[in-house]
Amino acid sequence: MENQQKNIQLNSRGQLRHFLSINGLDREILTEILDTADSFIKVGERSVKNVPLLRGRTVTNLFFEPSTRTRTTFELAAKRLSADVLNLDISTSATSKGESLLDTLRNLEAMGSDLFVVRHAASGAAHFIAEQVTPNVAVVNAGDGRHAHPTQAMLDMLTIRRHRGAFENLKVAIVGDILHSRVARSQITALNILGAAEVRVIAPGTLLPSNLEAFDVKIYNQMSEGLKDADVVIMLRLQLERMKGALIPSEREFYQTYGLTKETLSYAKPDAIVMHPGPINRGVEIASSVADGPQSLILNEVSYGIAVRMAILSMTASGQTQTEGLEE
């Protein structure tokens, strides 16, 4: 084994057993996730969209932070795998009555939950839970603080691969509020591992994290330079609710400099695809004409999100199985 350091995400056979972060996973595993997701897209085209893989298992959505898209697509993904789904809205649950996170967790385990999907405002929360759960229970990170949102990154990778093919030939530009974006961090890592030709970020200096040198990216402050010859343009939401202090002069000024409009999009390749993890702020980071335009894949991303989450739920559940895989 190359890496002697124990990676909590993998079992002794190197298979996925938790999905917490893109970091620590290799190209082979990421490709396996994408391939499996492709198969689930086919299943989603049938009249009966369910398969019996996780029949009898319980998936608990543990959401400490509000989310619509991610929670519903995880719920749908689990249901299409025939699992039972428990949605726990923490603001109305026992933690608000003073129960500790670990006690809540133990109770849910006692109810027979096999898989936790965790969204939390604190970075590292899913990792912490994965360390605490009993063996045979899988944990999937659905977004933790500013750290990572790996299932979103994987559905973006699936979108790129399905619509643009091999990563080796692609220039990908990520635009906007990199500083607050856990999605951007996971995307950059995934693109680097999958071997994208070039990963660029375009943002004002105030919205760039200080540790960006650790990532293999090219940094631009101008749309005209950063989008030149780009194959993929990923817009990020301006996370105004997380901004303390004046990081940007005004929304309007941000839109004028970094908003994706028909004009700025014309810097990229004519057939460049436009993506956005959502929710989109029309007229803040993206023009309606682009968001609803022919190059936009924003709604495709949502459908692919179900397939990617089906792949990750079934792979992590599979990675919890104890015996050696048999050949057919």
Added chain:
Amino acid sequence: MDISVDKLIDDVSASLERYIAEKGIDNPSIVGIHTGGVWVAQRLHKNLNIANPLGSLNISFYRDDFTQIGLHPRVTPSELPFEVDGQHLLLVDDVIMSGRTIRAALNELFDYGRPASVTLITLVSLEGRELPVQPDLCGTEMKLDKGTQIKLEGPEPLRLICRESS
């Protein structure tokens, strides 16, 4: 192993042709089970001049041993390029032994629709059934020595390989 797969397929093609005529099966579709079953199905599809496009089934999402052995990596998606509702299906696999693969395949087929009928064709039928599932037509029946298993290798040429089971 001195079994000619080509001869087996020719024999099965001939008996399948008779079977279809006897039973009056109208406009059937052929479905092969990944991977070996698809190879056999391709040959039968050609030999019998079946008009409908060939279907393939990957039963990985329907296996009953997920809790023991987990998910098979790299699942090639199932492809049924015709309406399953009301269709006569010829389901093809290379080898039948326990019958569990066929159980899974039938479950998957019914998630696509309600076929008019399903006929099961296998190249080899091995002793060792664990479920009440029998092929309607098979090329040859065999009993394996303990600790050996049989596998169809292909796609070109198709060969039946007997080996020690791991």
